[in-house]
Amino acid sequence: DTAVSQTPKYLVTQMGNDKSIKCEQNLGHDTMYWYKQDSKKFLKIMFSYNNKELIINETVPNRFSPKSPDKAHLNLHINSLELGDSAVYFCASSTGTGNTEAFFGQGTRLTVV
Amino acid sequence: LAKTTQPISMDSYEGQEVNITCSHNNIATNDYITWYQQFPSQGPRFIIQGYKTKVTNEVASLFIPADRKSSTLSLPRVSLSDTAVYYCLVGPGAAGNKLTFGGGTRVLVKP
Numbered sequence: 001d002t003a004v005s006q007t008p009k010y011l012v013t014q015m016g017n018d019k020s021i022k023c024e025q026n027l028g029h030d031t032m033y034w035y036k037q038d039s040k041k042f043l044k045i046m047f048s049y050n051n052k053e054l055i056i057n058e059t060v061p062n063r064f065s066p067k068s069p070d071k072a073h074l075n076l077h078i079n080s081l082e083l084g085d086s087a088v089y090f091c092a093s094s095t096g097t098g099n100t101e102a103f104f105g106q107g108t109r110l111t112v113v
Numbered sequence: 114l115a116k117t118t119q120p121i122s123m124d125s126y127e128g129q130e131v132n133i134t135c136s137h138n139n140i141a142t143n144d145y146i147t148w149y150q151q152f153p154s155q156g157p158r159f160i161i162q163g164y165k166t167k168v169t170n171e172v173a174s175l176f177i178p179a180d181r182k183s184s185t186l187s188l189p190r191v192s193l194s195d196t197a198v199y200y201c202l203v204g205p206g207a208a209g210n211k212l213t214f215g216g217g218t219r220v221l222v223k224p
Contacts, residue, residue, distance in 0.1 A: 035214075040216075041198060042215075043157065043200070092156070101147065101159045101162060102159065104156025104158070106155060106156055107154070107155070107156055
């Protein structure tokens with residue numbers, strides 16, 4: 001069983017479109033994250049949710065809107081996609097208490113053309 | 114959050130021990146030191162975590178000196194499949210904390 005699963009794995013879309021990436025974890029974790037990894041491999045946190053509540057929003061454009069329908073899911077919706085949004089987006093989850101071990105999904109490679 | 118500095122890349126050969134040192138001069142009292150491994154086209158994977166002294170698991174060892182301003186990840190007898198990027202992270206072990214990844218160290222294991 002996949003612990004943290006993201007869909008789709010690849011996403012190619014045109015500038016200006018709106019797209020969503022879905023994430024689900026079956027680990028029973030309370031905290032979920034979205035990370036962005038750019039072409040230089042730097043991995044930067046975008047959002048963090050704890051029990052469906054937003055706790056971290058790291059200077060991300062308003063075009064990015066996370067949604068957590070329940071604590072096992074954290075979806076990422078992106079409006080008006082721009083070329084600079086091209087990257088690999090990783091979802092992760094952790095217990096959020098006492099340690100920083102996080103479990104990552106396989107990533108979604110977004111290409112905006 | 115504490116900033117980390119680690120070498121950009123390291124080359125090694127199969128069977129050798131690889132040691133990657135990470136500097137974190139402004140580590141806070143409640144910060145843990147965590148290492149992740151990332152293979153191409155995959156998400157990072159937790160390797161090891163420590164607070165002080167030495168921690169060992171089936172994959173690696175983590176050495177942390179008394180001042181905790183640096184740490185060394187030791188990979189014993191590496192194989193080709195250990196070729197990956199290794200990230201050092203420093204952060205509080207509290208609910209809601211975020212993980213801050215630096216640039217990582219690209220380790221290339223050669224035959």
